[in-house]
Amino acid sequence: MIKRLLSILTVSALLISCGGTEPMVEKPAPSIFEFYNTITSEGLKADLSVLAHDSLEGRETGKPGLDKAARYLAGRYKVMGLKPVGDNGSYFQEFDLDQTVFESVTYNVYDDNEYLIDGSTHSAEEIANFTTLIGGEQSLKGEAVFVGYGLQNEEVNQFTDDVAGKWLVLLYERGYSDFGALRSYIGEGKAVGAILIMGTDVESFTQQAERMQGEFNEGGGLSLSYLNEGNEEFSSAINRINPELAAKVLGFDTVEELDGMAEELKAAPAEFEAYDLPFVFEHSPKVEQRIVKSKNIVAFMEGSDPELKNEVVVLSSHYDHVGIGAPDSTGDTIYNGADDDGSGTVGVLHAAQAFSAAKAAGAGPKRSVLFLNVSGEEKGLLGSRYYSDHPIFEVENTVANLNVDMIGRRDFEHPDNPDYVYIIGGEIISSGLNDMLKQANEESVNIELSDRYNDLEDPNQFYRRSDHWNFGRLGIPFVFFFNGVHEDYHKASDEIEKIDFGALTKRTQLLFATTAMVANAAERPEVDNQVFIEKTQQQPR
Structure with missing residues (x-):
């Protein structure tokens, strides 16, 4: 009786076990491509x-x-x-940037007898007869050559090869003047820099100079410090000049006369030939060099x-x-x-x-x-x-x-x-x-x-x-x-x-x-x- 009961219980247990448990089936791993759907707008x-x-x-x-x-x-x-793979086991790859902070720039113009005919300083407190648009981190001084509108193409060349150590003075009109050629004469031709006459609207010049006052003491562009190490390359400047002073430098009494000359030159650009001006221009910045810290974020799988x-x-x-x-x-x-x-x-x-x-x-x-x-x-x-x-x-x-x-x-x-x-x-x-x-x-x-x-x-x-x-x-x-x-x-x-x-x-x-x-x-x-x-x-x- 006991043996029969044990047999019945054993069979019953096996039946319950087989009937109550799903067979073990290994599910395939999901595809990585399915997970793009986990990205949501929310x-x-x-x-x-x-x-x-x-x-x-x-x-x-x-x-x-x-x-x-x-x-x-x-x-x-x-x-x-995700694994941090940055500096010291962090998520940050840190690096230093150099920044030049302009405190002021003084501009002087001398005649060929070295007599000062104009001097002014641009800073947070005052405006000058020039503004610096690009570069200008170093002191610069040189004679000047007038190159018209700065045109250079197959038919017209208003530049001269004799530009080393000189300022290029030009009537600059965006989309018309050849800025690429200008940069080339500054870089490869070793010109000191450029002085742009950007129209004859004195108020426009003044407004820009006033806006730029807010940039002093605030820091300018940034550059990677490690690329600057041991770099003593010459730093040129591209400056804008007050139209009234530009007229005087080019031998006119008024901006209206300067405007007239500009129109004549534009009407016959091929007839123009560059010529030296009887003036020396000096650019003297007061700058502070700062180190700015920055970082990339790096996370790894x-x-x-x-x-x-x-x-x-x-x-x-x-x-x-x-x-x-x-x-x-x-x-x-x-x-x-x-x-x-x-x-x-x-x-x-x-x-x-x-x-x-x-x-x-x-x-x-x-x-x-x-x-x-x-x-x-x-x-x-x-x-x-x-x-x-x-x-x-x-x-x-x-x-x-x-x-x-x-x-x-x-x-x-x-x-x-x-x-x-x-x-x-x-x-x-x-x-x-x-x-x-x-x-x-x-x-x-x-x-x-x-x-x-x-x-x-x-x-x-x-x-x-x-x-x-x-x-x-x-x-x-x-x-x-x-x-x-x-x-x-x-x-x-x-x-x-x-x-x-x-x-x-x-x-x-x-x-x-x-x-x-x-x-x-x-x-x-x-x-x-x-x-x-x-x-x-x-x-x-």
Whole structure:
């Protein structure tokens, strides 16, 4: 009886066990490409609301607002679990910038007997008969030569070869005078600098001089300190002269007479020949040199493939903007740069977040990925230049750069169509990278990939105008995602309220999908456009 009961219980237990438990089936790991759908408008808006807020004061390089943005980005990457690969185990790659601060500039004009005929000083307290438009960090003194409108072409040459050590005085009209030739005579011809007569409107000159008073003691342009070490190169100046003094220098009693001469010269430009002026011009600045600290943000995800993880795909954006500037019609002085490049920065941030989700689900990228937010783009691509000269991962192992700068708006060409993005790079440097981009687009958002600006001869030269260039110049294939220029470019009105979050979401999803495609490809994309290779050799930045 007991044996029979045990047998019944055993069989019953087996029946219950077999009937109550599903057979163990191993589920396949998800594909990395599925995770582009984790990028949402709501998430992008939440982060952009922070980066484009007035409290960051326009995120200008070297200012406290940019440091706030850097700390915020580092905190977000830390929450994602991405590895800090910056200085001392941080998310920051720090670097120094040189800045020249003008306290004043004194301008003197002497006749050929060295008698002072005019002297004036431009500073925060007073205006002078000159303003300095470009350069002018060193003391300069020299004789002068009048070169008309500064024209040089196949039919007309108003310059002279005898310009070394002299100032080039000219009637300057934007779009008519040859500024390129002018710079060439200053650089290669060793002229001291240029003195521009920009029309005969004295009030216009005075207004500009008064506006520029606010620039004294505030700091001017920035340059990378390591590039300036041991650099004793001559610094020229391009100055503007008060039309009344210009008339006197050219031998006229009034600006009306100067205006008449300008019209005659313009009517017969080929008849003009450059001639020396009986004056010496002196430019004497009082300057202070400052060191400005800045930093790039660097967050890293190691690839899953034991071999391919040694290769790196770099996603980049610039998180700086232009800071505080002239008030607009509403009185707003804070240039928040919601599109430029707040949109690209949150794009990189949310691509990183999608990769973190994919890796947590066992679908991480095979190659490693570096998420790079650079500073100093608005000052001359400084942060990306620093990274490319001080790469955390070897240039030889950097397989591609995907750069995003302004991806949250529509341009003048697409007022009713948000489903596009301009592609710059790709096929003009690497056909393989272009194929990966197109496949990623077809398998994800399937938006229009416009090649309108993707031309090495395009006059806008967008292929050199954002941070991808500092990778391209080293022979690294790149794709630059860009929504085109709009009416709020570099204005206080570039606000978050004008962002098209639907467009921003799709472009960010495409950024993720393209990165995943490159990171998981069997072969890395190669530079195969010989024209681009020659161009980078001819035009180093």
